[in-house]
Amino acid sequence: GLHVTYCVITDGDAGGFDSAADRSAIPAIRQDEQRAAAKVVGVSDLIFLGYPDGRLTVTLELRRDISRVIRQVRPDLVLASAPERNYRRLGASHPDHLVAGEVALCAVYPDSRNPYAHPELLAVEGLAPWKVREVWQLGSPTPNHYVDITDVAERKIAALTCHASQTPDMDIPQFVRTAFSAQAAAAGFPEGRLAEAFHIFSTA
Template identity: 55%
Template structure:
């Protein structure tokens, strides 16, 4: 794996507001505490989220952008970027790949964190179609698009030189092979998640459920009782 000392910039690419917080907010908080620059790129504004029609799509999008900004603040992230693709209809198109490749060349991260592009039959929640589409498009943007100067040559006209991402961490997949002990920052992850009131405010026992899942993953990682972990599949993309 990429040594921690060689990670100075991280790009987290997700489909919706709250995805980064469910999958990686603890790891992000640990990165931020070490002085790593973390950028969130959200493909949609989450305008089709929520559990009633009290708001129209534009109102929901505005609310969820604000919730994501509050959540990001909990874990030390201030650089948030929204692409504005329609929620619920994302596909791994060339247009999406280009937008992600553009951001990779702008941010120039050593590490990208994104969704696993495959369906997880053990735990279905992370397998939203938008998640899988964004994960696939991000991997394509990492390899070959962002590093290939012949891909999307107009990006060169924007002054965006090719950039090679060295490693990708995939969230939500069935084959985790890297665990991060987030026990010291658990409260910040929970605070980030609870910032998404429109999504989780109505869920009875939400915090206890999240704690239980993270504790289960910690046991899978071989950590002692009382610890909490996030899990990823690491892909060497150098």
């Protein structure tokens, strides 16, 4: 089977729609929601980096922190947001998502495989370089691969529903049907199917 690790960069403190909520409690709420959503899809290994929400920028510190996770987890594949803005799906192009996608690529190449990038990772923490073989990007304006998710759509809906603080007025089943049926149509799948779209490339 596959082992999946989630690396969540921001703490979600700028999220939520309840004006009466205690803002200091939001990060813990968001973590609980993320853990619950991960459990729905069978993921139990989550890493939270705790960066402020909505203020993410490409920095050497963040590149180092993602490189650290890659060297710790040693994944064959990294799935991340695309760093390019997608004007057909603006929601996929949240500024934090764009930055996360760029930093993930910097960490995949060259940082995590280069022993002289962030040298403290090797010299102090003992984390040897690691080469990720493949990257799958979500939200890309130029997808080149589609995965039929029709048979697991209910689990996707259940996972998204766990993020209750972010979706109080959202019809999640309708959103999933609309967004992912459009991607299935773009892939040429039969009517009634749902699909995720990715841009996939090898790092070799």
